[in-house]
Amino acid sequence: xxxxxxxxxxxxxxxxxxxxxxxxxxxxxxxxxxxxxxxxxxxxxxxxxxxxxxxxxxxxxxxxxxxxxxxxxxxxxxxxxxxxxxxxxxxxxxxxxxxxxxxxxxxxxxxxxxxxxxxxxxxxxxxxxxxxxxxxxxxxxxxxxxxxxxxxxxxxxxxxxxxxxxxxxxxxxxxxxxxxxxxxxxxxxxxxxxxxxxxxxxxxxxxxxxxxxxxxxxxxxxxxxxxxxxxxxxxxxxxxxxxxxxxxxxxxxxxxxxxxxxxxxxxxxxxxxxxxxxxxxxxxxxxxxxxxxxxxxxxxxxxxxxxxxxxxxxxxxxxxxxxxxxxxxxxxxxxxxxxxxxxxxxxxxxxxxxxxxxxxxxxxx
Numbered sequence: 001x002x003x004x005x006x007x008x009x010x011x012x013x014x015x016x017x018x019x020x021x022x023x024x025x026x027x028x029x030x031x032x033x034x035x036x037x038x039x040x041x042x043x044x045x046x047x048x049x050x051x052x053x054x055x056x057x058x059x060x061x062x063x064x065x066x067x068x069x070x071x072x073x074x075x076x077x078x079x080x081x082x083x084x085x086x087x088x089x090x091x092x093x094x095x096x097x098x099x100x101x102x103x104x105x106x107x108x109x110x111x112x113x114x115x116x117x118x119x120x121x122x123x124x125x126x127x128x129x130x131x132x133x134x135x136x137x138x139x140x141x142x143x144x145x146x147x148x149x150x151x152x153x154x155x156x157x158x159x160x161x162x163x164x165x166x167x168x169x170x171x172x173x174x175x176x177x178x179x180x181x182x183x184x185x186x187x188x189x190x191x192x193x194x195x196x197x198x199x200x201x202x203x204x205x206x207x208x209x210x211x212x213x214x215x216x217x218x219x220x221x222x223x224x225x226x227x228x229x230x231x232x233x234x235x236x237x238x239x240x241x242x243x244x245x246x247x248x249x250x251x252x253x254x255x256x257x258x259x260x261x262x263x264x265x266x267x268x269x270x271x272x273x274x275x276x277x278x279x280x281x282x283x284x285x286x287x288x289x290x291x292x293x294x295x296x297x298x299x300x301x302x303x304x305x306x307x308x309x310x311x312x313x314x315x316x317x318x319x320x321x322x323x324x325x326x327x328x329x330x331x332x333x334x335x336x337x338x339x340x341x342x343x344x345x346x347x348x349x350x351x352x353x354x355x356x357x358x359x360x361x362x363x364x365x
Contacts, residue, residue, distance in 0.1 A: 007045060011057040015041070018114040030221065040107040044068060052085030058115045065108060065120065069127035072096045072104065073134065098124075098136045141342070143306050145290030146175075149282050153290070160273045166254045167269040169244040173252065174284060176237035177213055177227045178291035178329050181284060185253045185262045186218035189241035199226055213238070215330070217251070225330045230298060288329070292340035295328060296321050305342030318344060 019034050021027075045057060048064055051071060055064055070078040074092040082091075095101075105124055112120035124134035146153050153175060161168035170184035179187065194214050203212075209228040216224045229235065245252055253262035270276070270284050277283055296304045300321040303309030311318060322337040322344050329340070338344055 007049075007054075007056055008042070011041060011045060014057055014111070014114055023110045023113065036103075037107050037110065040104050041111055044104065044108060047071060047089075050089040051087045052082060057111075060108075060112065060115065060117070060120070062120060065105075065122075066127060068104070068108075069101070069124070072101050073128055075128075095133060098134050101134050102136055141306070143289070143293075144282070144286045144340075145293055146282050146286050147290060148293075148307060149280070149286070151280060151282055153287075156273065156275060160269060160275070163272060164254070164265065164269045165244055166252060167266050169241045169252050170266060171270075171284060171287060172237040172240055174287040175290060176231075176234040177215070178288045178295070179215065180218070180220075180288065180330075181266055182218040182259075182263065183215060184218075185259065185266065186251050187215070187241070188217065188249060188251050189238055189245050190248045190250070193229065193238070194226065219330055223330060225328065227328045228295075289340050292325050292329060292337065295325050296337075296341050299324050304340075305344075306340075307342075311344065 015038050019037055020029065022029050041057075045055070047068060048055060051067060053064060053067060055061070067078070067081075069075075070081070071092060072095065074095045079091055102124055105121055109121040112118060125131035128134055143149060146156070157168050157171050157175075160171060170179075170181070170187075173179050173184045173187055173189075174181070192213050192215075194212050196210055196212065199212060203226055209230055211229045212226040213229060214224070215227055216222065219225065229238070241252055253259065254265060257265060266284075274280055275282065275284060293304045293307055296302075300313075300317050302313060302317075305311060319334070322341065323334040325337040325341060326332070326334045329336070331337070335344070
């Protein structure tokens, strides 16, 4: 294919052939993953053109990746490099987030494998002088929950209820059971509760709680999980959801709307209510963080590190708590809990205060 002929059609052809497949496993990916990949790749090639480079998709090379990385990281050296090409867009003065950069590189890395160029895209650190600029911090370093940020959860949800009772019910389920936005919208509250004796024997918390919520619709990868019903507040949220979803097969999305319309409706309502990072310093996803911190306390009887709790106590309890939080959030790896709870590795100095029991070295969990 010629270098400049209809690059969008060429890129779409490659996407149509490969985009539905997982990068490394023999399985299909979700529609959201496909959409994110396509959006990222079209944006990357558009950015290259705006910066004076016009490669056909199959001709992507290392230089193009370097240019994109310099643009994303606001590298001052890019200006001199592009002096003769007269870019159509102003160069960035502030770097994009490490998480964004890593995500875009992952899209390009997968794309390179599709066009027969595995290994073309290097680790992000290889493109920058200061690796810390592109390193993601997976462990939460500050509280993302609503309460910890001074938000009155009940008053805020009541405000949302005045705008849309369905969105209010969705927020209550996110708070009470750690549901994601899509999971809350697709949730069917009348046919969800499962007694502990009916759970698979592999469920770790089967002996600690009487009943669980079955969560599958809208989950990532369609993975089934069970969330323990352990408090009266959870019971109240479930009862409210059952009141809103009036029929046995009803879900929490507003009747008559498609899933996409319901997702958009959710975003619009919470924005009108001021529940955004810009206005209140929180997002609806912060309710999932709040759930994680509350569950950690319930299992360990200690506050999570991100809430100021210490880790100078029984490592077996810590491992159990991190694993249980990950499991009830729908993750398979315990270390994912660090993104909600903070690092599971204690500060060695803090654990050596007089009278403290010295814990063994923290395992990576």
